Amino acid sequence: MSEQLVAVLDWIAVLCLLVGAALSLVAGVGLVRFPDLLSRMHTAAKPQVLGLLLVLVGIGLRIAPQETGVFNTGTLVLVGLFQVLTVPVAGHIASRVAYRTGRIRDDLLVSDELAERIAERRGGAPPGESGDRQA
Amino acid sequence: MTVLWIAIAVLLGLAALLSTARLMLGPSILDRALSVDVLVASALTGIGAYAAVNRDPSVLPILLVLSLIGFVSSVSVSKFVARRHLGEHLRGSAAGGREGPGGAAGADGRGRNA
Numbered sequence: 001m002s003e004q005l006v007a008v009l010d011w012i013a014v015l016c017l018l019v020g021a022a023l024s025l026v027a028g029v030g031l032v033r034f035p036d037l038l039s040r041m042h043t044a045a046k047p048q049v050l051g052l053l054l055v056l057v058g059i060g061l062r063i064a065p066q067e068t069g070v071f072n073t074g075t076l077v078l079v080g081l082f083q084v085l086t087v088p089v090a091g092h093i094a095s096r097v098a099y100r101t102g103r104i105r106d107d108l109l110v111s112d113e114l115a116e117r118i119a120e121r122r123g124g125a126p127p128g129e130s131g132d133r134q135a
Numbered sequence: 136m137t138v139l140w141i142a143i144a145v146l147l148g149l150a151a152l153l154s155t156a157r158l159m160l161g162p163s164i165l166d167r168a169l170s171v172d173v174l175v176a177s178a179l180t181g182i183g184a185y186a187a188v189n190r191d192p193s194v195l196p197i198l199l200v201l202s203l204i205g206f207v208s209s210v211s212v213s214k215f216v217a218r219r220h221l222g223e224h225l226r227g228s229a230a231g232g233r234e235g236p237g238g239a240a241g242a243d244g245r246g247r248n249a
Contacts, residue, residue, distance in 0.1 A: 014139050021146035024180050028153030048176045055183045062187040075195040086206035097213045101220040103163050
């Protein structure tokens with residue numbers, strides 16, 4: 001590859017890495033500032049994954065001129081794929097456990113459709129009066 | 136360009152520091168599991184930045200392993216919390232109903248796991 005092309009790729013890679021690191025910082029700030037578990041889960045799931053994907057793109061652009069082979073690119077794609085697949089699953093399981101064990105703040109919820117659904121399943125008891133959330 | 140690499144390192148260090156702060160503040164074990172997850176993702180990003188700076192592809196398998204370990208750890212902590220809560224719930228209902236619903240349960244859950 002020509003020198004100019006490598007320089008352009010390097011600048012794009014640095015830009016991707018910079019934006020990715022900034023998004024990681026956003027995730028950290030949200031983790032400290034947000035009030036309860038569900039909103040923290042939002043910041044841990046979305047900006048973190050986007051930042052990591054941008055960093056992976058940056059690594060690919062930095063490595064591509066030097067190492068030509070499918071192995072490195074394949075590893076990067078696999079890491080991105082695993083993140084995109086596993087982070088929503090982990091967030092879903094953690095938020096489900098938090099809801100069922102009562103570790104979320106009800107006063108911050110705008111709407112709670114799961115409580116209505118659980119009440120329906122239990123036979124019409126209003127959500128505030130069911131004994132617990134082990135439905 | 137060196138300035139930009141240093142800026143990337145500083146941003147990642149700050150992110151790791153903030154998630155460590157949440158790890159220490161708590162208040163419940165699920166918050167801590169979540170912050171460990173973010174910490175692992177920051178480590179992934181940092182190792183990736185190292186690979187990009189040095190054009191060194193030999194650390195890429197570490198990224199693969201770390202991403203899977205983060206998933207397994209957060210899911211197993213969640214399952215542990217659910218099972219322990221179920222045990223407490225069974226004991227509590229045997230003793231005649233211990234826990235109030237709704238917001239009271241939320242406050243109770245946070246206090247119990249501080």
